[in-house]
Every structure is written in C-alpha cells, then in structure tokens.
Amino acid sequence: MKKIISVVSLAALLTGGSAWASGYRIPEQSVDSTAKAGANIASADGADASYFNPANMSWSSADTWQVEGDLTYIHLTSVSYTDDRSVAMNGESEKENFLLPTVFMVSPEYNNFRVGFSVTAPYGLSKRWQQPFPRTFSEEYSLKVFDINPTISYKLCDYFSIAAGPRILYSSAKVSSNGVVSRAMGYTATRFMEGDTTELGWNAALSARPMKNMTLAVTYRSEVDLDLEGDALLGSNTQAAPVATGGSVSIPAPAVLSLSAAYTFDKLTVDLTWDRTYWSDYENIIFQYDTTLRNPVLIGAFGAPIVKNWDDSDTYRLGLSYDLNETWTLMAGFAYDQTPVPDATLGFELPDSDAYLYSVGARYRVSEQVELGAGYLYDYKKSRSVTNAIVDGTFTDSAAHLLTVGLTYTF
Secondary structure, X not given: OOOOOOOHHHHHHHHOOOOOOOOOEXXXXXXXXXXXXXXXXXXXXXXXXXXXXXXXXXXXOOOOOEEEEEEEEEEEOOOEEEXXXXXXXXXXXXXXXXXXXXXXXXXXXXXXXXXXXXXXXXXXXXXXXXXXXXXXXXXXXXXXXXXXXXXXXXXXXXXXXXXXXXXXXXXXXXXXXXXXXXXXXXXXXXXXXXXXEEEEEEEEEEEEEEEOOXXXXXXXXXXXXXXXXXXXXXXXOOOOOOEEEEEEEEEEXXXXXXXXXXXXXXXXXXXXXXXXXXHHHOOEEOEEEOOOOOOHHHHHXXXXXXXXXXXXXXXXXXXXXXXXXXXXXXXXXXXXEOOOOOHHHOEOOEOOOXXXXXXXXXXXXXXXXXXXXXXXXXXXXXXXXEEOOOOEEEEEOOEEEEEEEEXXXXX
16 A cells, blocks of 8 residues: 655645644534534533543433434635735635545443544645646645544543543545746756555543533643655656655644633533644654655755744634524534744645634434534634745635534434
C-alpha cells in the first residue's frame, strides 16, 4: 500500500487542511456539536458523548443501547488572493464539497461501567489552485482522517466520573504541485504523492457534578505522530525523467485540551467550552528520501526542511440547548477560533486566519426509540494580509458551511 511522503507538499498537506477550523481540525462531528458550535463537552448527553466527553456516559439516564448515525455536508468557498506585486500572481482556490459520515454508540450501565464507541473524521483538508503562481505551491492537497475510538467510563460516585480509551487513526492523502521555481532561469518542478497510514493515540475525560444542574468537564486527546513513508515522484524540466523514490516524514497531530462547564436553567442548558490545541509542537518538517537527490532544481525545491513554527491556539465556545417541549429541542452556538499559523509561514496550502462561528439546530423526537436532528454552522474567516518569503498580498472570502443531519436510535 502506498504512503505519503513530501516536500513542501506534505508539510502543507496536514496543515493545509480544513478551512472550517484552525489548522486541520474538524471539531464538529455530530448534530449537537454542529448546532452548538462545538460547545458539546460538559453538556454532551447523547450517544455522541462517547467521542466528545466519554465521562458523561455515566450520567446518561437511559438504561439502553444508544446509537447515533450522522452525515455532514461541508462546502468550502473559493478563497481569493490579491498580490501586492503583480496581478499576474493573483488567484482563486477551487470550491470544495464533502460528505463526512460519523457513528456513535453508548452501552447500558454495567456495575457503574459504560462502554462507548465512535467513528469520526476529526481532520481533513482540500485546497486546489489553478492559477500559475498559487499552483506552484498548492495545485492540490487533500487529506482524509478517520478516528476509531472505543472508550469506557466508570462512575466513581454520584459526583465524579472518569473515562479513557485508545484511538486508531487511519489517514489517506493526495498531493500535487506544478509550477515555476526559478523565474530568472525558467526552471519548473512537479511533485505527486498519494498513500495512507495508521497510527495510535489515546484520550481521557473527567466529569464532575458539584450540584444538581451543573456539570464540569475536562477532556484530553493525546498528540499522535503521523509517521508516513512510501513513494514520491519528483520532476523538473532540467532532467530527462522524473525521480521515483521512497522516503519518510513525520508530522504531529497535536494534543487538544478542553475545559467545559454546563449549567441548566429549567429548560435551558448553557455550555461554555475552552479548547487549546498544542500546535507549537509543529516546528518544522524534515523529510528523508531513500534515493539521494542530485538534481540541483529538485534539491532547491524539495530538499530543505520546511519551517512552520506554529503557535498554540485557543477557541472559545458558547452552546445553548432549549427543551421547547417533549418533542422539540432547539440549539444554537457561537465560537471564536484563533489560527495557529504565524505570518512568516502562511501560504497557499493553508491561508488560515481567525474565525467566527455561528450555528443553529434542532432535534425532533419521533418516538421513544427514534430521534431526528439537524444542525447548521457558518464559519467566517477574517481577511488576512501578510508579507513573507512566498506571499505578499491579501487572502479574502474564506468561509465554510456545514450541515449535519442525523438519527438516534435506542434499544
């Protein structure tokens, strides 16, 4: 099975990810999390608690199996780039559309234990540029990551619950670039990579109920090093044939810490959540090839470490849930999401910026066993102007629309 290696490409691949979260994270994985702008940690009370806060599985009032299946449609708008040096360097990225399925499950209680299981897509990307200058750095970058996460919770007492579980991350990716790497000499370089990898991590959670209507929660997902190795095809107009070689590169999927508090006022539940993503571990990308590159153009384009120097980023989330009656539950949310990408390393693979998230949603109980739900989220990213070794201009119009629909079944 082929696996990814990279150059400028793979470095951007994992970081040039989603345009709907900082870096390449996709926090919204269920109806409730989409409808509440990701503020679904302390307030998680359904089958999706198995992923967002497995310690909350202990507080479930249901003594049955709970299963939830969701499907999220994601639309990424076209990002516009205006260069301050020449209009010939301007460009617009392609619009993107995705469908992401997710599954969650929580068991009945067994002697204060509950078992949970989730399959999610917590990371992802797609960024394509067709204009000559942006295409040199990002003709196409795409990444899919699926997280298989069994968990187990234990209720220590009526006030405290703990949970933990392993994570199995399977990822597949494709990356290509094609452009001029030296305008003075007319040198061009191309690259194409595709492949997959499987890595392991873990997560843990703690929930406390100091009073009847309040829940406090802490969740932590470990850093996972995505060690990719496999094949690459590198070409240049200064050589007769492309170089096909094996190689390897390691990129961290950063740790995430969430602190959350939820309080219920009669029919209204308010969730305040703070996330910190430890992107500062992402300092640079060092790649290795099985074959020594001898062509000076390929060495110049693909032979040097890629500096990133990202910063830890914070996200502040507010989620609201209102039980209108026994049939309808209404939800809404807001979040402010900081970008981890500094000006010095911002590029076309990820023209990221700080974002504001707005969301709404509802759940409808069809019967004692079946519940339907839907959530919508709009992610607006601020315009960003930078000057660095590659970019000298402004990125605008970056945004994302998410629509999640789902069904919950208890038995």
